[in-house]
């Protein structure tokens with residue numbers, strides 16, 4: 001089957017690559033020529049474990065192609081997956097201009113029956129709007145269907161998540177289109193992946209309801225951690241015991257500096273907006289966001305309380321990406337923390353295994369270091385902001401020789417406080433005595 005995937009970001013590139021690995025003929029299209037040139041030169045514009053090898057394999061087999069020419073890709077394909085960005089607008093709603101732009105071009109180009117599959121996260125009702133937009137812009141009398149197929153992959157394990165999803169959701173009112181999309185995912189039947197076939201609106205809602213639930217769990221445990229801080233209880237033991245209840249489960253009960261990334265913050269805000277437009281005040285959604293803002297600020301406050309003030313202090317940040325195994329810094333708590341401290345005249349020294357080039361574009365004022373030990377040199381406070389593997393076994397004896405003052409803020413609760421304190425550090429963390 002010939003497939004076109006529009007958008008070569010974290011979702012589009014992974015989806016296109018994995019679909020070609022299923023044996024399909026895939027053209028990945030992006031309007032960003034730099035990305036396409038990189039991909040055609042054998043380079044991968046994003047950091048995602050395992051992706052490069054699968055791209056190389058399928059390019060060699062001539063099943064995977066990269067292009068900026070959407071018209072040609074549409075003409076050659078039966079199915080057009082759309083995975084372009086839907087970033088947040090100032091009022092919290094999703095910006096649909098990229099997806100509408102694609103829909104308009106697809107409409108003007110279509111020469112035959114096409115299935116347009118929306119992979120981007122879009123507000124409920126968007127598939128319907130896209131159907132209307134395509135209808136209005138058709139140049140020929142051709143049939144088409146719009147399928148909503150939200151993506152649930154996680155950055156950092158995107159390839160594995162795409163190939164082994166918990167479920168696949170496909171929404172459409174066309175049996176013909178549902179059958180075609182089900183056929184695309186046929187290789188996953190072997191893994192007994194459940195496929196939920198539903199309406200466009202329900203599929204769109206499932207994505208927002210899932211992300212908000214996950215964000216809710218994080219904000220919930222972050223608030224429990226704040227209470228633990230105040231009453232001398234240990235959130236680690238609390239989370240383990242609470243998570244043993246099968247109705248709750250242990251995942252996403254890890255307190256930290258707040259959630260970030262390109263999805264949770266914008267998707268929760270978008271659902272608040274969707275509800276508002278439907279005449280409902282989504283209180284839980286608003287609170288999830290508020291608690292998350294508070295959580296990032298708490299890291300700044302606790303650091304300030306430890307140091308007195310940030311003026312002329314050197315603060316080392318270990319980790320810049322919003323989570324390990326990705327170079328994505330969108331809404332990363334580390335950037336919020338760095339920004340706030342820079343505003344109060346701190347010097348920020350940072351190290352991240354892969355996210356420094358991206359962060360440099362946003363915060364050139366940070367001193368970027370070649371490794372953790374260099375970043376710790378002369379520091380008044382070392383903050384572990386992202387739980388990269390290499391920060392889980394730091395050499396604290398060496399760090400103690402390098403820092404100005406032995407202060408550690410382990411926002412992700414990686415270490416045992418007694419052990420670090422025994423080495424002569426002042427140690428603070430999130431919700432543990």
Ligand SMILES: NC(=O)c1ccc[n+]([C@@H]2O[C@H](COP(=O)([O-])OP(=O)(O)OC[C@H]3O[C@@H](n4cnc5c(N)ncnc54)[C@H](O)[C@@H]3O)[C@@H](O)[C@H]2O)c1
Pocket residue numbers: 006007008009010011012029030031032035083084085086098099101102119120121122151152153154155262263
């Ligand atoms: N990143 C994730 O972990 C994740 C997970 C699930 C769902 N999503 C959703 O998937 C969508 C894409 O997210 P992402 O992180 O991959 O975005 P991204 O910003 O990494 O990539 C989007 C790509 O689309 C391209 N693009 C924009 N307009 C275009 C056009 N008119 N024609 C061709 N290409 C165009 C951009 O150049 C960019 O390369 C969003 O709606 C997001 O909410 C993301």
